[in-house]
Amino acid sequence: MKNNLLMSNIWKILFLAIIAILTYYPFAFLLFTSFKDLSQFYHNFWTPTFPLRWENYYNAWLAIRQYIFNSLIVTGVSVAGVCIVASMSAFIFARYEFPGREVLYFMLLILIMIPSTLTLVPSFVLIRNLGLLNTRWALILPYISGGQIFAILILRTFFSSLPEELFEAARVDGATIWQSYSLIALPLSRAVLGVVAIMNTLNTWNDYIWPSVVISEDSLRTLTVGLAYFSGQYQTQYGPQMAGYVIASIPLLILFFLTMREFIAGLTSGALKM
Amino acid sequence: MNGKAWRDVRKNFPIYLFLLPTFILVIIFSYYPIISAVYHAFTEWDGVNVRFNGFENFLSMIKDDAFIASLLNVIKLTLFSEIVALTLPLLSAVIIFHLIGERIKYFFRVLFVVPMVVPYMVILLIWRFIYDPLDGLLNRLLMSFGITNTPVWLGDSKTALLSIMLIGFPWVAGFNLLIYLAGLDNISPDLFDAAAIDGALGLKRFFYIELPSLLGQIKLIVIMTLITQLQAFQAPLILTNGGPGFSTMVPGLVIYQNAFHFNRMGYASAIGLVLSIFILILTIINMRYISTEVAVSER
Numbered sequence: 001m002k003n004n005l006l007m008s009n010i011w012k013i014l015f016l017a018i019i020a021i022l023t024y025y026p027f028a029f030l031l032f033t034s035f036k037d038l039s040q041f042y043h044n045f046w047t048p049t050f051p052l053r054w055e056n057y058y059n060a061w062l063a064i065r066q067y068i069f070n071s072l073i074v075t076g077v078s079v080a081g082v083c084i085v086a087s088m089s090a091f092i093f094a095r096y097e098f099p100g101r102e103v104l105y106f107m108l109l110i111l112i113m114i115p116s117t118l119t120l121v122p123s124f125v126l127i128r129n130l131g132l133l134n135t136r137w138a139l140i141l142p143y144i145s146g147g148q149i150f151a152i153l154i155l156r157t158f159f160s161s162l163p164e165e166l167f168e169a170a171r172v173d174g175a176t177i178w179q180s181y182s183l184i185a186l187p188l189s190r191a192v193l194g195v196v197a198i199m200n201t202l203n204t205w206n207d208y209i210w211p212s213v214v215i216s217e218d219s220l221r222t223l224t225v226g227l228a229y230f231s232g233q234y235q236t237q238y239g240p241q242m243a244g245y246v247i248a249s250i251p252l253l254i255l256f257f258l259t260m261r262e263f264i265a266g267l268t269s270g271a272l273k274m
Numbered sequence: 275m276n277g278k279a280w281r282d283v284r285k286n287f288p289i290y291l292f293l294l295p296t297f298i299l300v301i302i303f304s305y306y307p308i309i310s311a312v313y314h315a316f317t318e319w320d321g322v323n324v325r326f327n328g329f330e331n332f333l334s335m336i337k338d339d340a341f342i343a344s345l346l347n348v349i350k351l352t353l354f355s356e357i358v359a360l361t362l363p364l365l366s367a368v369i370i371f372h373l374i375g376e377r378i379k380y381f382f383r384v385l386f387v388v389p390m391v392v393p394y395m396v397i398l399l400i401w402r403f404i405y406d407p408l409d410g411l412l413n414r415l416l417m418s419f420g421i422t423n424t425p426v427w428l429g430d431s432k433t434a435l436l437s438i439m440l441i442g443f444p445w446v447a448g449f450n451l452l453i454y455l456a457g458l459d460n461i462s463p464d465l466f467d468a469a470a471i472d473g474a475l476g477l478k479r480f481f482y483i484e485l486p487s488l489l490g491q492i493k494l495i496v497i498m499t500l501i502t503q504l505q506a507f508q509a510p511l512i513l514t515n516g517g518p519g520f521s522t523m524v525p526g527l528v529i530y531q532n533a534f535h536f537n538r539m540g541y542a543s544a545i546g547l548v549l550s551i552f553i554l555i556l557t558i559i560n561m562r563y564i565s566t567e568v569a570v571s572e573r
Contacts, residue, residue, distance in 0.1 A: 009374045016373075016382050019366060022444045023389055026400050029411060045414055089296040098286040099279060104293065111304050113557045117505045117526055118550040121533045121542045122310035123303065125321050145303035148296060177288050206393050208508055213534060224395040228512060231399050238409070245396045256391045264387060268452055 034060075034242035041238050053239055060244035063233070066219060067226030068251065074139045074222055075204045081144035082200050083193055086151035091181050093152070094159035095167060111149050116209075124213050138214040139222070143204050151196045158192045159185055191262070198259060198266030205252060223248055315547040319540035331544035341545065343520035344528050347435060351524065352503040354439045359450050359499045360492065366446045367454035368484055383455065389447040398512045401441045402428070405513075428514050431521035438509050438522050450495050457491035458484065497560040501553055525549050 032048035033041060034056055040049040092098075093105050123142060132138040162185065170180050186193075208224040215221055221229065227248050234241040256263050283290075318325045335341050366386070373379045404411040405427040413424040427437045442448075461483065469479050507526030510516055516523035516531070525545060533542035 006374075012369045012373055013378070015369060016366065019362075019444055019446050020382075020385055023386070023447050026404065026411070027389065027392070030400055041409075085295045085299065088292045092289055092292045096286075096289050098289045099282050104297070108296070108300065111300065113554055114304070114308060115501075115505055115550050115553045117529060117553070118311050118546045119304070119307035120529065121539050121546065122307040122314065124533070125539065126303075126307060126310070128321070141299065142303045145299035148299070152296070177292065181292075206395070208395055209511075209530070224393065227393075227395050227399065231402075236409070238403075242403075245399055249392045249396050252391045252393065253388075256388070260384075263391075264452065267387075267390060268449065268456070 030242050030245055033238055034246050036239050038237070038239070056239040056243040057247065059240045060230075060234075060247055063230050063240070064223070064226055064244050064247060067221050067223045067230075068248070070136070070220055070226070071205060071223040072251075074136055074143070075201055077136075078140050078143035078147065078204050079197050079200045081140065082147040082151050083197055085144060086148040086196065087155055087186060087189065087193065088181065089148070090152045090155035091159050091185050092177075094156045094162075095180070095185075096177075108149055108152060112153070116146075120209070120213070123210075127214050133214055134217045134220060136220065139204075139211055142210065143200075143207075147200045147203065151200065154196055155189065155192060158189055162188060194259065194262040195265045198255070198263050201255065202252070202266065311543045311546055314540050315544040317540045318538075319543070320537045321539050324540075327540070331541045332548070334541060335545060335548070338528075340516070340520050340523050340531075341525070341528050344516075344523040344525045347520075347522060348504060348524045350435065351439060351506075352500060355499050355503050356496060358445045359495050362444055362446050363448065363450040364454050364488070364492075367451050367458060368480060371455065371458040386447040386451055390449070394508070395512070397442065398509055402513055405437055429518060431518040434514055434518060434521045438513065441509055453491050453495060454488060457488045461487045494560075497556060501556055501560070504549065504553055504556075 035052040035054070036044075036049055036056075037053050040053070043049075089108075093101065127133055127138045127142075132141075166184055167180055170184055175183070206224060207222075208228070211222045212225045212228075215225060218226075218229070227244065230244055231241055234244070314324070315331060316326060316328060318327050318330070370379060370382045370386075373382065403409075407413060407424065407426040407429060410427075412427065416424045425433050427433050465483055465487075466479075469475070469483055474482055505526050507524045507530060510522045510524055510527050511530065514522040516527050526549075529542045529545050529549075532538040532545070
């Protein structure tokens with residue numbers, strides 16, 4: 001019996017190992033090609049070669065650092081905006097009774113069902129008419145507006161679950177709404193806010209279609225758009241090209257290993273929204 | 275409004291102030307574009323000049339070769355994605371779940387999460403390289419087996435759509451795997467113990483316990499795949515631009531090209547409207563019959 005179990009474990013591991021190799025081989029290939037010059041690439045296609053051509057990384061970095069910087073700014077401001085705006089609304093919807101509460105909440109909820117395909121074209125014309133084409137606001141404002149919806153949903157559930165006594169006591173002591181929000185609700189919601197932040201970071205960082213439409217100026221391009229452009233520039237220079245892809249993957253990898261638990265939660269809930 | 279209701283609103287003034295940023299943004303960046311999209315679907319619109327033209331856009335769709343081709347392609351792509359989503363990730367999740375030893379289970383979980391972190395754009399660009407007719411991984415592999423008339427993958431209308439489908443092979447590392455694993459974690463251990471006593475292992479256990487218990491997750495994945503695939507067009511946009519011919523055209527790309535290359539924004543809005551109505555129906559089915567709660571992982 002014991003032997004049987006062990007044998008079946010070995011078959012399972014073998015199966016998973018094959019899947020893992022098939023999954024990871026392109027990334028491994030990417031990694032070692034990123035260190036090759038053209039002659040190394042053509043003479044030793046399948047395996048790593050030495051010496052490592054670090055200058056590929058230097059050249060790629062020069063080409064895409066501005067894009068990474070732009071993505072960091074846009075993502076940072078958008079995510080902070082989502083956290084602030086969404087937590088304020090979610091707090092109100094969770095803890096207060098007021099005229100119009102149901103209607104207003106429904107007005108937000110229904111937006112989850114609207115596919116982005118519908119609003120892509122009019123949103124572009126709107127941004128153009130507002131004179132925001134080729135500015136970071138063309139990205140940040142719609143990202144905050146769109147990102148807050150699902151964030152409000154998650155945060156409202158969390159704020160509703162907090163015990164009423166906390167807020168009751170504050171109210172008796174004469175605390176204002178702002179004080180209840182900023183001194184009680186916000187500090188307690190750090191973990192949930194973390195998940196919301198990561199979810200929005202992923203969506204913002206990886207978005208391609210929208211920035212490709214509203215940003216055409218090279219110095220403002222975000223990483224996804226810049227990378228597509230960069231790969232056209234370095235068409236057959238595989239070394240620097242692949243080095244650029246590796247560099248582009250590093251920021252999220254760092255974030256992942258720093259915040260694994262929240263990251264996976266953010267990944268799952270982020271994918272659940274449509 | 276009567277006096278009392280108005281007093282209620284005034285008394286709650288700070289509350290509304292808190293909601294103001296949310297609603298200002300939503301009205302400008304969501305409600306206005308939605309209304310604009312629906313209105314302009316019935317017009318000829320280049321982004322500046324508007325001319326009402328009734329149902330003309332919708333009639334043009336039926337005669338638009340690109341749009342018709344895109345519908346057929348999106349059906350093929352979606353069916354393929356559904357088959358993929360329901361097989362390899364499910365099989366792998368069950369196998370990971372039944373591994374003996376907590377550490378090795380955790381190891382494989384993390385191993386199949388990490389690739390999800392790589393930006394989708396990087397994945398697409400890697401696959402563009404894999405399909406490169408001369409220097410690409412795939413043709414180099416074929417050539418090393420002595421095959422000389424290698425396909426041009428993305429450049430041939432016979433293989434282009436297939437190549438788009440195969441992106442991401444073996445499709446295990448991803449969101450679906452996480453959902454299945456979360457579902458398996460929620461099955462009561464008693465059920466597995468009882469099954470073990472009855473000698474139900476392997477396939478039997480899969481069909482009598484795991485598959486029925488995962489129905490919620492499976493429904494969720496089917497609907498989500500459907501909704502995502504119907505809208506997706508980043509891969510064809512980056513890799514083929516819908517070509518060669520219309521062999522990899524999808525509805526999202528028809529919208530994109532009409533709006534941003536041909537300046538036919540009214541027509542693009544009309545296609546967007548049709549597509550959205552389909553997706554809306556699917557979303558409503560999703561919300562009514564499928565609880566998203568099942569999917570949220572504990573780990």
